[in-house]
Amino acid sequence: MKLYRALDYKDLSRKAANLIAAQVMMKPDCVLGLATGSTPIGTYEQLVEKYQNGDLDFKEVKSANLDEYRGLTKDNDQSYYYFMNHHLFKHVNIHLENTNIPNGMEPDSKKECLRYEKVISDLGGVDLQLLGLGHNGHIGFNEPSESFDQITHCVDLTPSTIEANKRFFEKAEDVPKQAYTMGIGTIMQARKILLIVSGEDKADILYQSLCGPITPHVPASVLQLHKDVVVVADEAALSKFSEK
Ligand code: GLP
DSSP states (O other): OEEEEESSHHHHHHHHHHHHHHHHHHOTTOEEEEOOSSTTHHHHHHHHHHHHTTSOOOTTOEEEESEEETTOOTTSTTSHHHHHHHHTGGGSOOOGGGEEOOOTTOSOHHHHHHHHHHHHHHTTOOSEEEEOOOTTSOBTTBOSOSSOOOSOEEEEOOHHHHHHHGGGSSSGGGSOSEEEEOOHHHHHTSSEEEEEEOSGGGHHHHHHHHHSOOOTTSGGGGGGGOSSEEEEEETTTTHHHHHO
């Protein structure tokens, strides 16, 4: 595992974007595993800037997103489909037909999960998976549980995740209660993983994830077992590392 210490959120975003840009330059037709949440927004801004400066070309890039809320239409501004278009896809020359996100409107969850796993395997797997970190250690929407879920599945969101994500919605009742997410097994099959973490409120969970026991109660702790993980975190998120 490689750990890059960033000064602040801006520095973190620049470092993460540089790592993603390097991946695209080394393999122009790579498969990027993409993430949502507030943390990657700065990274996407930097990628857009690199594209606008002529330093990055997405025309052959393919993508597969980690997760999607269940029950939100694509045009709902809180759907991850909308998020990806708004923050990245519409600003760069990626072909929309090469982008993939679980279909939150598919009522048959078994069918959708199997479809999405096939999409990823037909792409040849993910070259670089970007991840954020939930306050309870979730990655994608793999919530703390008794076992690591292997493949794409439908999850009931925990009260803490609903609480954390309600800031994006008008009222807490509007936050969907379920989501489709790649499984821990799906995520661990990515050839490279880039975890980005910002802010003091993530310091404890980042420390537990990287230095604590490997347990499904802290889903991100499984990353300790992956052979190629890069973590980019800012000083605030790394504050527990300095203390210990
Ligand atoms: C959501 C997403 C995760 C993301 C997490 C953290 O629950 N499903 O993929 O990592 O939030 O979000 P933030 O970066 O806003 O803290």
